[in-house]
Amino acid sequence: MNTEILRIQGQDSKTEEMILNLGPQHPSTHGVLRVILKMDGEVITSAQPDVGYLHRGTEKLAENRTYPQMLVISDRWDYLAAMSNNLVWALAVEKLMQIEVPARGQILRVIMVELNRIASHLVFFGTYGIDIGAYTPFLYAFREREKILDLFEEVSGARMTYNYIRIGGVMADLPKDWIGRCRSFLEWMKPRFIEYDTLLTENPIFQDRTKNIGILPQPLAISYGISGPNLRGSSYRFDLRKDAPYCLYEKFNFSIPTGKNGDCWDRYWVRIEEMKESVKIIEQALDLLPEGECNAKVPRIIRPPMGEVYAQIEAPRGMLGIYLVSDGGDKPYRVHVRPPSFINLAVLQEILVGMKVADVIAILGSIDIVLGEVDR
Amino acid sequence: MTPQEMFSIIQAQYKNITEIPYPQSPHAAPAHEGKPYRDPHLYLQCPSELWLEFANFLKNEENLSFDYLTFVTALDYAKVNPQEPIRIEVVYHLYSFKHRHSIVVKISLQRENPVLSSVIQVWKTSDWQEREVYDMFGVKFEGHPNCSRILMWEGFPGWPLRKDYVHIPDRYDD
Amino acid sequence: MILPVWNESQKRSALILFGIASAGAGISIAIGEIGARFSKIWQCLSSFALKNSIPTALLTTLSMIIQCSILIGFISGAVMFMVWWERKVSAHMQNRLGPMFTGGWHGWAQTIADAIKLLLKEDIIPAEAKPWVHRLAPIVAFVPAFLCYAALPFGEGLISADLDIGILYIFAISGLSVLGIVMAGWGSGNKYSLLGGLRSAAQSVSYEIPRVLSVVPILMMVGSLKLTSIANVQTGFWRLAGIPLLPRWFIFYPIVGQIAFLIFLISSVAETNRTPFDIAEAESELVAGFHTEYSGMKFSFFFLAEYAYVFLSSGLTTVLFLGGGSGPVLPSWSWFLLKSFAVVFLFLWFRWTFPRLRVDRLMEFTWKFLLPWSFINILITGFILLF
Numbered sequence: 001m002n003t004e005i006l007r008i009q010g011q012d013s014k015t016e017e018m019i020l021n022l023g024p025q026h027p028s029t030h031g032v033l034r035v036i037l038k039m040d041g042e043v044i045t046s047a048q049p050d051v052g053y054l055h056r057g058t059e060k061l062a063e064n065r066t067y068p069q070m071l072v073i074s075d076r077w078d079y080l081a082a083m084s085n086n087l088v089w090a091l092a093v094e095k096l097m098q099i100e101v102p103a104r105g106q107i108l109r110v111i112m113v114e115l116n117r118i119a120s121h122l123v124f125f126g127t128y129g130i131d132i133g134a135y136t137p138f139l140y141a142f143r144e145r146e147k148i149l150d151l152f153e154e155v156s157g158a159r160m161t162y163n164y165i166r167i168g169g170v171m172a173d174l175p176k177d178w179i180g181r182c183r184s185f186l187e188w189m190k191p192r193f194i195e196y197d198t199l200l201t202e203n204p205i206f207q208d209r210t211k212n213i214g215i216l217p218q219p220l221a222i223s224y225g226i227s228g229p230n231l232r233g234s235s236y237r238f239d240l241r242k243d244a245p246y247c248l249y250e251k252f253n254f255s256i257p258t259g260k261n262g263d264c265w266d267r268y269w270v271r272i273e274e275m276k277e278s279v280k281i282i283e284q285a286l287d288l289l290p291e292g293e294c295n296a297k298v299p300r301i302i303r304p305p306m307g308e309v310y311a312q313i314e315a316p317r318g319m320l321g322i323y324l325v326s327d328g329g330d331k332p333y334r335v336h337v338r339p340p341s342f343i344n345l346a347v348l349q350e351i352l353v354g355m356k357v358a359d360v361i362a363i364l365g366s367i368d369i370v371l372g373e374v375d376r
Numbered sequence: 377m378t379p380q381e382m383f384s385i386i387q388a389q390y391k392n393i394t395e396i397p398y399p400q401s402p403h404a405a406p407a408h409e410g411k412p413y414r415d416p417h418l419y420l421q422c423p424s425e426l427w428l429e430f431a432n433f434l435k436n437e438e439n440l441s442f443d444y445l446t447f448v449t450a451l452d453y454a455k456v457n458p459q460e461p462i463r464i465e466v467v468y469h470l471y472s473f474k475h476r477h478s479i480v481v482k483i484s485l486q487r488e489n490p491v492l493s494s495v496i497q498v499w500k501t502s503d504w505q506e507r508e509v510y511d512m513f514g515v516k517f518e519g520h521p522n523c524s525r526i527l528m529w530e531g532f533p534g535w536p537l538r539k540d541y542v543h544i545p546d547r548y549d550d
Numbered sequence: 551m552i553l554p555v556w557n558e559s560q561k562r563s564a565l566i567l568f569g570i571a572s573a574g575a576g577i578s579i580a581i582g583e584i585g586a587r588f589s590k591i592w593q594c595l596s597s598f599a600l601k602n603s604i605p606t607a608l609l610t611t612l613s614m615i616i617q618c619s620i621l622i623g624f625i626s627g628a629v630m631f632m633v634w635w636e637r638k639v640s641a642h643m644q645n646r647l648g649p650m651f652t653g654g655w656h657g658w659a660q661t662i663a664d665a666i667k668l669l670l671k672e673d674i675i676p677a678e679a680k681p682w683v684h685r686l687a688p689i690v691a692f693v694p695a696f697l698c699y700a701a702l703p704f705g706e707g708l709i710s711a712d713l714d715i716g717i718l719y720i721f722a723i724s725g726l727s728v729l730g731i732v733m734a735g736w737g738s739g740n741k742y743s744l745l746g747g748l749r750s751a752a753q754s755v756s757y758e759i760p761r762v763l764s765v766v767p768i769l770m771m772v773g774s775l776k777l778t779s780i781a782n783v784q785t786g787f788w789r790l791a792g793i794p795l796l797p798r799w800f801i802f803y804p805i806v807g808q809i810a811f812l813i814f815l816i817s818s819v820a821e822t823n824r825t826p827f828d829i830a831e832a833e834s835e836l837v838a839g840f841h842t843e844y845s846g847m848k849f850s851f852f853f854l855a856e857y858a859y860v861f862l863s864s865g866l867t868t869v870l871f872l873g874g875g876s877g878p879v880l881p882s883w884s885w886f887l888l889k890s891f892a893v894v895f896l897f898l899w900f901r902w903t904f905p906r907l908r909v910d911r912l913m914e915f916t917w918k919f920l921l922p923w924s925f926i927n928i929l930i931t932g933f934i935l936l937f
Contacts (some may be wrong), residue, residue, distance in 0.1 A: 033503040051527065052525075052526060052528060052529065055527040057536065060537055063785060097413075132906065133826070134829075134903070134906075135640075135902060136643055136903060139645055139646060143645050145389040182893055199903070200905070203904065203905060205826055206905045208908070209905065209906075209908055209911075220500075223443075223500040223750070224501045243476070304413075305412045305413055306399055306412040308413055323447065323449060323467070333451075334452075336447065336449040341505065343505070346501065346503055346504040349503075356910075358908045358909055358910075
């Protein structure tokens with residue numbers, strides 16, 4: 001862990017302000033993030049996140065890639081939820097080209113995205129446990145996640161960068177008996193939530209470390225552009241799946257968990273409840289899956305007409321959006337990714353002030369960022 | 377609210393802010409015959425000196441109440457497309473939680489030393505997003521407390537996302 | 551509950567474990583009471599010395615050397631077993647296997663391999679460190695544990711020094727380990743080691759108090775500080791119409807025993823810097839622990855010291871609350887070992903189940919909760935003894 005101290009003499013000769021570098025190499029598995037903390041004893045007076053260590057220039061790369069080639073790059077933004085990234089890119093291009101994806105394709109997309117949501121929230125659950133000091137839930141979460149990754153491997157051939165959801169539909173139809181395996185996974189998953197509750201959610205030590213810590217008031221959250229489980233944890237009920245449905249989400253019956261206080265525990269609880277809702281959605285989707293074609297007819301070289309489009313979905317980390325400007329050619333003119341983690345991370349500058357050093361990791365973990373998305 | 381209603385409220389206050397018309401198909405259309413597409417929001421063109429005032433108006437006006445800034449980004453139109461005038465366009469996409477409607481505001485700036493007033497006091501999320509626009513395009517935001525590079529490293533030469541950006545070999549190139 | 555269906559290798563492992571257990575039981579019954587044999591050997595040796603007029607001073611020195619070697623051997627063996635066991639227990643709780651290859655059957659030689667690796671590592675003393683403090687800290691951390699083992703009764707007659715003030719001696723000496731931690735933190739020359747060391751020292755010192763006070767009810771009921779008398783009071787059973795119901799262990803004494811046991815257990819976990827009280831060694835916290843700047847042999851000393859203290863605390867818990875050595879059929883030393891390792895298992899279980907307490911909450915917990923309850927416990931014992 002990189003640590004350095006600089007002593008700065010304050011106005012008052014008795015107090016010294018200490019600068020602590022929560023360095024790019026982190027013990028907590030959030031990626032390469034650097035937070036520069038100025039502390040007065042144990043209390044933090046200023047926190048500046050320093051990002052850009054994982055910047056790969058996807059927006060510049062996009063100007064030289066065709067639309068299907070960008071799908072491969074889109075996998076790598078939020079690499080823990082790659083299906084969502086593929087989906088948002090496909091939705092943007094389809095909106096621009098006015099392509100209608102058949103029902104089977106849309107419901108397959110919903111199943112994959114919701115499975116990916118469960119996998120992503122499982123990583124959050126495991127790593128948040130480690131941040132707080134409980135080492136065992138991490139392995140339970142990854143055991144479940146292995147089953148999901150096995151399902152994904154059967155469907156798309158990859159465990160992390162799926163490239164499964166394509167422009168016009170999906171890569172290929174489901175393999176034989178995948179639905180049966182998916183259903184048995186869901187049956188296995190349902191009692192696990194009770195396990196997680198006893199292990200972490202209802203653990204008094206865990207609650208003591210996360211309740212009333214890092215409270216994010218609702219007006220501040222809206223002003224900072226927070227979205228996703230963080231916004232719902234601050235008791236604002238807004239979910240794109242219900243409020244601006246895409247991909248036939250209006251056909252499914254599920255609820256939106258909302259927190260009460262906006263503290264770390266609420267954000268954690270919202271994600272656990274979302275996993276349970278995702279299980280419900282997948283079951284309904286498997287029941288609703290119609291027969292037929294799963295891909296729409298898409299020209300071989302994709303040349304969208306001129307114009308601009310903004311497509312957004314409810315990714316596991318928040319509202320992921322693509323602003324796409326096309327000039328009629330086969331390569332985009334401008335692609336801007338609206339990354340939820342980048343925008344959510346900015347609020348750290350404000351909610352860390354006044355907190356104690358021991359709470360920094362708990363608060364940072366509860367925002368649930370992925371550096372691939374922060375830096376693109 | 378429909379785009380027309382919103383536009384009439386805005387026109388009543390600000391005469392200089394014009395609506396950007398739906399794009400027409402250019403006469404040199406490509407092989408694909410698709411009609412140009414744009415989202416059904418209201419797209420506005422705002423002069424740069426009016427921007428801060430207009431932003432406050434958009435947020436505070438009762439019937440508009442755009443309290444959520446979805447994203448800030450910029451586009452560089454630089455001699456690539458003969459139809460488009462050469463400029464840097466900063467795009468603000470706003471959303472209202474109260475009324476559930478969206479609006480897009482575009483501000484055209486010159487390519488040499490572009491300057492725009494920052495709306496950080498109106499929507500705090502523009503803090504980092506404007507820094508990113510500065511980093512990538514070189515647009516200086518007045519009134520921003522810390523307008524510095526955010527994704528590239530301090531002292532990086534050039535503005536990467538501009539169309540005429542040429543990579544200057546540095547110590548990371550072989 | 552669904553009965554587990556075992557596959558072939560699990561059945562084989564279960565059989566092997568059962569075999570080891572019964573072989574162990576058989577061997578321990580066959581060996582019988584070692585204490586008696588040792589005293590017989592001692593008598594033979596002293597009569598031999600008297601006959602051949604070898605000075606008694608030489609004999610005493612010889613006996614001390616032998617006792618020390620047995621203790622060191624035992625500590626090393628127990629620690630080696632405990633490190634392997636911790637890895638296996640944590641692995642099985644986390645749905646994985648743990649060491650499987652080193653040495654063959656379930657990686658039993660893992661700790662030996664680790665010890666050899668640590669011995670071969672480069673010994674680094676940081677430039678800013680104060681060399682002699684840095685070098686002596688691990689020794690100061692380990693030696694008190696070893697001194698305390700001398701007063702611990704491993705069974706009938708198996709106690710190195712049966713002091714009249716046994717338990718007071720153990721508490722006093724184990725308090726010295728704090729010195730080792732502070733020396734390690736300060737001598738490393740690293741500001742974060744210092745902070746970590748001081749925090750850990752504050753934690754150790756604060757948790758000493760409820761630990762000692764929770765034992766006071768036991769002392770009030772026994773009337774003596776001698777560890778062997780405390781163990782001997784707990785032999786036998788409470789009978790109801792001739793049928794033995796409960797062994798006479800202090801943990802079963804109404805209210806007082808349970809509260810005392812819980813406070814003692816929690817304070818011991820905190821004393822030994824184990825999770826949920828391990829802010830000193832936590833990796834995902836901001837401040838690095840006091841033993842960051844140690845590598846190789848010195849680090850293994852801290853490691854050894856931690857596990858030695860864990861076994862010491864478990865041994866003390868056994869003697870004070872679980873009857874330390876009393877039980878049917880098997881000889882006393884095997885009962886002591888069984889009970890101690892059961893308590894060690896509790897320590898291991900806590901580490902892999904609970905998250906970590908924050909520093910200030912940890913201190914609040916001891917001063918505002920454990921301490922008042924230990925006082926209340928003493929009060930209740932007083933009432934019980936009066937009436």
